Amino acid sequence: MDHTAATHAADVLIEALPYIQRFTGKTVVIKYGGNAMIDDHLKRSFARDIVLMKHVGINPVVVHGGGPQIGRLLERLGKESRFIGGMRVTDNETMDVVEMVLGGLVNKEIVNLINQQGGRAVGLTGKDGGLIRARKLQxxxxxxxxxxxxxxxxxxxxxxxxxxxxxxxxxxxxxxxGVGEDGAAYNINADLVAGKIAAILGADKLILLTNTRGVLGGQGELLTSVSAREVAAMVADGTIHGGMLPKIECALDAVNSGVKTATIMDGRVEHAVLMELFTDQGVGTQIRG
Structure with a gap:
């Protein structure tokens, strides 16, 4: 490493230090989905980020989705996917596939990736230890x-x-x-679960990884920080719409439930989680109460 590169590395560490001190001992919940969990290079990058967080004293909790993977397996089994209002219709047979993919294939791949990078990950579903009690979505x-x-x-x-x-x-x-009172399994939106877990754990931060840069303003510009009141106005006038709506609602619910900040950000950016946590610039849109 030449002198310039070494100085730059030192500058990066010095910039990160106050953030490491601030988050040590704190919980950060990360919703992991989109391209970040499909692209091999981004998958390894994400796993390294999580291991680094743990090694500097932060408690990362990962909640993941897996919609595309569920869709692909259903297709291979010759079962058509039906959606109502953007949500997958989940009969008994489909639920078996959801459990196989989310609780098995996808979950264990993420666990394995983190462990290969030197972490000690353990995979759970909401059934384990009675973690997530569910009821049928009305x-x-x-x-x-x-x-x-x-x-x-x-x-x-x-x-x-x-x-x-x-x-x-x-x-x-x-x-x-999740598991219902009758013991039945339920497929729950991963953003929703991440927000609820962040609230119940008293997390300092909720991070939602997406396939967009964050929350965009009326001119298509990235908004780096918005308040709950500003979000409500943008939802009302249609600036925030479509697939961003449930993510925004989940982030707002978390912040209103005591999570200090929630960030919606681009999981397609390598080391996005570390940049959000440990740099002055940050990534994506931070939502405040």
Whole structure:
């Protein structure tokens, strides 16, 4: 390493130091999805970021999705995917596939990636340790929207198993499958689960990785920081719409429930999580209360 490169490396560490000090001992919940969990290079980059966070004393908790992977396996099995209002209709057979993909293939791949980078990850679904209690998501079926089947929402979260893993220097990797009072499994939106877990853990930060730069203003510009009041105005006038709406609502719910900040950011940027946590610039859009 030449002198200039060494000086730059030192500058990076010095810039990161106050952020490391601020987040040491704190919990950060990361919703992992989109391109970041499909591109091999980004997958390894994400795993390294998570391991570094743990090694500097932060407690990362990963919640992941897996919609495209579920869709691909259903297609291979010859089962058509149906959606109502952007949500997958989940009958018994589809739920079996959801559990196989989310709780099995995808979850264990993420665990393996983190462990290969020197971490100690443990994979969970909401069934483990009674982590996520769910109830059937109520839709306006009477208005002709149809029944979503085993699609759920969070009724309660028992974080005991997550606390136990954190205290043992393990990294929890959570698949968004909940269990109902009747023992039935429910497929739950991963953004929603990440927000609820962040709130119940009293996380300092919620990070939602997406395939967009963050929240965009009326001229298509990236908004680096917005308040809850500004978000409400942008939702009302249609500036925020479509697929960004549920992410924004999830981030707002988390902030309103005591999470200090929530950030929606581009998972296609290498080391986006580290840049958001440890640099002055940050990445994406930070949502404040």
């Amino acid at each position: 839709t306006r079926a009477s208005a002709g929207e149809g029944d979503l089947g085993q699609v759920g929402e969070v009724s309660s979260i028992d974080p005991a198993v997550v606390h136990m893993l954190d205290s043992g220097d393990f990294i929890p990797v959570i698949a968004p499958i």
